[in-house]
Amino acid sequence: MKIRKNIAVSDTGFVFDPSTGESFTVNEVGQEIIKMMQEGLSFDQISEQITKEYDIDAAGFEKYYQDFIEMLNQFKLLEYER
């Protein structure tokens, strides 16, 4: 599971899907997660970095992470390896 290759993400939290023309905004934490996903980091690695940087524990983060992934999925921004 990763962010689709053609999805463009700006440094200011603007996401563009060229295949549909749809645009999105992401907040700071969302932007960091997308960036790490694009770099190929696993959930555990992402969790480690986020919990180090932000005031949240791993269990708390996992729930919000899953919710965020579900949102990305609903907006069809993810692709799955076969």
Place this chain on the structure above:
Amino acid sequence: MEKKPFEPPLIKKLNAGMPAKFGLTPRIGVISEIEGLRVKDLLDEYGSPLYVLSERTIRSTYKQAWQAFSTRYPKVQFAWSYKTNYLGAVCNVFHQEGAWAEVVSGYEYHKALKNGVPPQYILFNGPSKTYEDLKEATEKGSFIHLDHFDELYMLMEVAEETGKKPKAAIRVNMDTGIYPRWDRFGFNYDNGEAWEAINRIMLSGKIELAGLHAHIGTYILTADAYRVAAGKLADLAVNTERKYGHVIRYIDLGGGFASKNTLKGAYVPGTDSAPSFDDYAEAITAALVNSAIKPEHLPLLILETGRALIDDAGYLLGTVIANKRLADGRRAMIADVGVNLLFTSFWYDHQIYPAQPVSQHTEDTTIYGPLCMNIDVLRAAVDYPLLKKGDRFVIKRVGAYNMTQWMQFIEYRPNVVMIDPQGKAHIVRKKENLDYLTAPEEVPDHLKNPGF
């Protein structure tokens, strides 16, 4: 290194549609402290949820209202509407400021006496006074506001039994040009019933007709309705003096002034639409001064406004219990404050302010309370910042009706604290517990054992 505050990750689709008629959604501010005390500290010390009252705001709001009326009319008296908030501490702030008590039941009458209000400064309203209520109020010399003919005749019986002449006013309802038209309280002006009631009182000789009272409605957004009401009461006073040579001592315009809360379905926020005390005062006092009442007989003007005097002084503090997704993907936030504590959420769109800094990112959210009941919705759809589990929030303008109409349902009712003008918090009503709630219960002997 200190960690950054965490905000749940969010991605939101941008819709390039038509802009809303009223422009952008206003950003929700943050309330992190009340009267200099941090919301976090208050919740840590007194528990969540928590009602907070500001004594300073009560006093300053009262002074504004007093100034608006007393600068326009020579004889003004406020009477604190007990049903709006009858916590002893709240009542006594108003009494210290000079307000009488306005009560609508035997319970409220006794509460006012217990608070130390002299009986001659209590106005007894309400449609359900018992014979004993009327007798006690007559013997103690309180003002009784008559609601219907059955009560009028009951009061005549009381007068005969006690040998005293009760001091009474009649409650008058009327068309003031607004909708809905309240006609359930008192005697109707427009069809002549009010004048008939006055005649019956005056001809009986058993009751002193001290005043005339009207309570035209609630959350009245048109000050002009009060001008009409005051004018009609003045006409009754003039006719009474002309026919019987009897001078009406007071005219009581009741309550109903709007607070700055926003009614559900309103196009503009209450902060923009609610008339000011000056607007109401101008309408009422102009009608009285310009009436045919003789200047030397101008009656005392009594006001029983409740909501507009206390709403701004009340805050409800709470904590986010959880976030979840509804079936259609929308976000739902569960708070530890529900309709059990916030009865007014049935008719207001309450603004719920985060108590800690939030980013500009928001998401369409439904805010639920903690009850296991489908009706427990604080906001059905609101563009709301991303609060996470454990975050605190503050609901503003909840001083009116909530601390009287709250329900002990499923949850205990929480602590209520009042912050004094020096910034010190005092508990004015303790959080309930199991012993308090079960104290009035009695279990028959054969049911004392649950049978396990």
